[in-house]
Amino acid sequence: MKGIIYCIMTVCVLLSCHDIPEGYLFIEDAGYLPDSMVVKMNLDTASVEAPNPIWTQYYDGEWNDWAYKYYTKEQWREFLYSQNIYETILVKGPDYDRDRLDIPWVSTAIQGVEGTNPIIVTITDVISDDGNADKMLQHLTVRSNGMLTVPCRHDIPEGHYKISLHFKGPGYERELRDIFTIIVK
Incomplete structure (x- = not known):
């Protein structure tokens, strides 16, 4: 059944x-x-030149007090150039x-x-x-x-x-x- x-x-x-x-x-x-x-x-x-924030920090910012004790302003500039740090950088466009x-x-x-x-x-x-x-x-x-x-x-x-x-x-x-x-x- x-x-x-x-x-x-x-x-x-x-x-x-x-x-x-x-x-x-x-x-x-x-x-x-x-x-x-x-x-x-x-x-x-389009690419445009803009201020380099690293340059601003090292050349014009807080690091310059330390650097200027040991270097002249021109020597410090040449040292930064030797490290590939420049005043401006190339900023690429948003769609680059x-x-x-x-x-x-x-x-x-x-x-x-x-x-x-x-x-x-x-x-x-x-x-x-x-x-x-x-x-x-x-x-x-x-x-x-x-x-x-x-x-x-x-x-x-x-x-x-x-x-x-x-x-x-x-x-x-x-x-x-x-x-x-x-x-x-």
Whole structure:
């Protein structure tokens, strides 16, 4: 009798699980922090001369009291020069390394996405009132963790671009509209 009951229960369980999709996908709390990124059209790579703080400390600061007991001002200057310490230094622009190393503009990863792996993320739509959405779509890529990437050198016109993403996992798929904003300046 127990065997018949177990067989009936097994058949019921198998029949009741027929329409349940595999895995799960939860994106109700999904979002980016921060939810926008500024991408520059023209990189600031210019170098400018600025006062050297080490020179200021050793030549004009607290060290000069000690140094001037043993050296003249000119001897101390020559000694600092021999140690490659000069009055000014060359300060590179904020985008110097990005340009030199071709570092792309990258957003943070999306947060709040849970589900059965693999979760495939694709860009479904780019909307812009003051830019060229097609040009942005040509350059924009998304990684598997939702990070959006724009190349360092691009020809995307200035504007605000709203990005929509599509998430697909085993048995489920969802779309998030206007989840991220890219500002090209």
